[in-house]
Amino acid sequence: xxxxxxxxxxxxxxxxxxxxxxxxxxxxxxxxxxxxxxxxxxxxxxxxxxxxxxxxxxxxxxxxxxxxxxxxxxxxxxxxxxxxxxxxxxxxxxxxxxxxxxxxxxxxxxxxxxxxxxxxxxxxxxxxxxxxxxxxxxxxxxxxxxxxxxxxxxxxxxxxxxxxxxxxxxxxxxxxxxxxxxxxxxxxxxxxxxxxxxxxxxxxxxxxxxxxxxxxxxxxxxxxxxxxxxxxxxxxxxxxxxxxxxxxxxxxxxx
Amino acid sequence: xxxxxxxxxxxxxxxxxxxxxxxxxxxxxxxxxxxxxxxxxxxxxxxxxxxxxxxxxxxxxxxxxxxxxxxxxxxxxxxxxxxxxxxxxxxxxxxxxxxxxxxxxxxxxxxxxxxxxxxxxxxxxxxxxxxxxxxxxxxxxxxxxxxxxxxxxxxxxxxxxxxxxxxxxxxxxxxxxxxxxxxxxxxxxxxxxxxxxxxxxxxxxxxxxxxxxxxxxxxxxxxxxxxxxxxxxxxxxxxxxxxxxxxxxxxxxxxxxxxxxxxxxxxxxxxxxxxxxxxxxxxxxxxxxxxxxxxxxxxxxxxxxxxxxxxxxxxxxxxxxxxxxx
Ligand SMILES: Nc1ncnc2c1ncn2[C@@H]1O[C@H](COP(=O)(O)OP(=O)(O)OP(=O)(O)O)[C@@H](O)[C@H]1O
Ligand SMILES: [Mg+2]
Numbered sequence: 001x002x003x004x005x006x007x008x009x010x011x012x013x014x015x016x017x018x019x020x021x022x023x024x025x026x027x028x029x030x031x032x033x034x035x036x037x038x039x040x041x042x043x044x045x046x047x048x049x050x051x052x053x054x055x056x057x058x059x060x061x062x063x064x065x066x067x068x069x070x071x072x073x074x075x076x077x078x079x080x081x082x083x084x085x086x087x088x089x090x091x092x093x094x095x096x097x098x099x100x101x102x103x104x105x106x107x108x109x110x111x112x113x114x115x116x117x118x119x120x121x122x123x124x125x126x127x128x129x130x131x132x133x134x135x136x137x138x139x140x141x142x143x144x145x146x147x148x149x150x151x152x153x154x155x156x157x158x159x160x161x162x163x164x165x166x167x168x169x170x171x172x173x174x175x176x177x178x179x180x181x182x183x184x185x186x187x188x189x190x191x192x193x194x195x196x197x198x199x200x201x202x203x204x205x206x207x208x209x210x211x212x213x214x215x216x217x218x219x220x221x222x223x224x225x226x227x228x229x230x231x232x233x234x235x236x237x238x239x240x241x242x243x244x245x246x247x248x249x250x251x252x253x254x255x
Numbered sequence: 256x257x258x259x260x261x262x263x264x265x266x267x268x269x270x271x272x273x274x275x276x277x278x279x280x281x282x283x284x285x286x287x288x289x290x291x292x293x294x295x296x297x298x299x300x301x302x303x304x305x306x307x308x309x310x311x312x313x314x315x316x317x318x319x320x321x322x323x324x325x326x327x328x329x330x331x332x333x334x335x336x337x338x339x340x341x342x343x344x345x346x347x348x349x350x351x352x353x354x355x356x357x358x359x360x361x362x363x364x365x366x367x368x369x370x371x372x373x374x375x376x377x378x379x380x381x382x383x384x385x386x387x388x389x390x391x392x393x394x395x396x397x398x399x400x401x402x403x404x405x406x407x408x409x410x411x412x413x414x415x416x417x418x419x420x421x422x423x424x425x426x427x428x429x430x431x432x433x434x435x436x437x438x439x440x441x442x443x444x445x446x447x448x449x450x451x452x453x454x455x456x457x458x459x460x461x462x463x464x465x466x467x468x469x470x471x472x473x474x475x476x477x478x479x480x481x482x483x484x485x486x487x488x489x490x491x492x493x494x495x496x497x498x499x500x501x502x503x504x505x506x507x508x509x510x511x512x513x514x515x516x517x518x519x520x521x522x523x524x525x526x527x528x529x530x531x532x533x534x535x536x537x538x539x540x541x542x543x544x545x546x547x548x549x550x551x552x553x554x555x556x557x558x559x560x561x562x563x564x565x566x567x568x569x570x571x572x573x574x575x576x577x578x579x580x581x
Contacts, residue, residue: 053448091450102445106463106541116449
């Protein structure tokens with residue numbers, strides 16, 4: 001292959017104190033690909049996502065986004081830690097959506113979305129607001145622009161959160177259980193937005209327990225347990241005939 | 256299974272209206288009446304006693320010396336609170352920083368300034384000019400490069416502000432720290448993930464949300480400071496409201512009327528501050544709940560999600576409040 005993958009993890013490890021949360025994780029995500037990650041609670045899925053945009057530092061291995069080392073610069077044999085400014089420059093191209101939305105409660109939906117483009121990219125306010133409005137329409141909330149998060153349902157909040165991440169024009173979107181905090185009847189509207197995003201060619205890594213979404217949208221599926229990748233492959237095949245015993249027992253519980 | 260017709264959501268036939276006799280509270284009324292009577296008795300009695308010197312109260316309440324002193328008290332309050340909030344913010348951030356040196360320095364500051372009475376501190380700042388008559392810059396135990404007189408601590412007004420601000424900063428830092436800690440970690444994380452810098456995250460995301468927690472106790476601190484300024488007598492500075500009214504009464508031998516005059520001015524200021532606090536609190540509670548909204552047009556009731564689905568909006572638990580003043 002000639003082109004660098006969007007994400008390349010090479011034997012990535014990470015510990016919190018003596019608790020080894022990621023053990024030698026290796027995987028690749030190509031441009032335009034949707035990767036779904038599943039696994040039991042505490043298996044390290046969130047930690048892996050957080051490493052990709054350097055919210056956590058890795059202890060061993062190498063992690064690349066678009067061929068660029070995450071959080072460090074290689075100088076000969078040595079690795080130099082990036083300055084906060086340089087790390088933030090890398091994060092610009094990576095959007096993240098959280099399980100608990102994490103919208104800014106003191107700002108309206110529109111202000112939530114236009115904030116980062118204005119502050120980080122220095123976009124003029126009028127432009128940032130116009131773009132935010134466009135994104136609100138895109139996630140189907142054109143009429144809710146002036147609402148504060150407290151006045152929106154969980155599903156609407158999560159769609160605003162997706163729009164907020166998209167406002168930075170990311171090349172990669174990370175989703176950490178985006179529908180887990182939602183009432184069942186609100187899950188669909190968020191998944192629909194994500195499906196649209198996938199169809200538009202966005203590269204996505206999605207931690208989810210929505211196996212239907214994985215089956216329909218994902219290009220590949222990874223099953224993690226105890227900080228290692230137990231099994232990975234084509235989602236339809238893996239969901240139909242999981243090879244590993246641990247995958248089988250996990251899937252039998254969630255399907 | 257049958258559903259009663261009246262249970263439909265759009266039925267117009269109302270059930271029978273409730274016309275109950277409200278619960279009566281006879282004792283409440285009795286106690287209120289007794290209290291009002293006692294108060295009236297006290298007022299009538301006080302109006303007739305010569306010791307209160309009501310004519311003197313009338314004479315001095317708008318006395319030039321008193322109103323000027325009131326202005327001094329107000330200035331002391333404002334300047335020392337500005338100093339205290341600035342320094343308190345700095346100490347709060349130092350206390351939260353992962354750097355153990357900054358953390359230790361902040362802890363030491365708190366230990367000293369919260370652990371000794373403000374009156375004692377003010378006495379100390381009052382005699383600093385005697386302990387350090389000159390400031391020198393240079394290598395210790397060698398001939399100094401530059402020497403200048405300690406003019407800061409010979410100005411008693413400035414000394415008072417410094418003394419009050421240094422003490423108050425210790426309390427303010429705890430208030431600010433509780434406010435910053437009350438903001439959900441996810442907020443900082445989301446801002447960082449959006450590539451905002453630490454400073455931007457603090458300024459645009461964390462501090463505005465912390466304000467809601469910081470402002471009410473800060474209002475209390477301002478009101479408390481207004482009254483603490485009367486302790487500048489310890490420096491000794493006597494141009495403030497209490498100092499001047501005491502000064503006048505020492506000459507006229509009418510202590511009670513002048514105490515009343517000073518109290519009325521203090522009451523006026525605290526009342527104004529309380530009104531100001533109300534409006535500032537309202538301003539900073541934006542987006543903090545369904546009730547707080549009046550500026551946003553919201554014609555359709557929001558779809559109500561389950562309580563668990565709104566984690567970002569649950570009021571964060573208040574951090575530990577600092578105890579009473581030292
Ligand atoms: N900041 C932290 N400090 C210490 N330990 C942590 C930290 N973050 C995560 N962990 C630990 O790392 C392990 C993996 O956590 P992680 O959140 O990555 O799991 P997960 O697969 O996302 O689980 P879940 O499905 O519950 O979200 C857990 O044992 C957790 O306790
Ligand atoms: Mg997780």
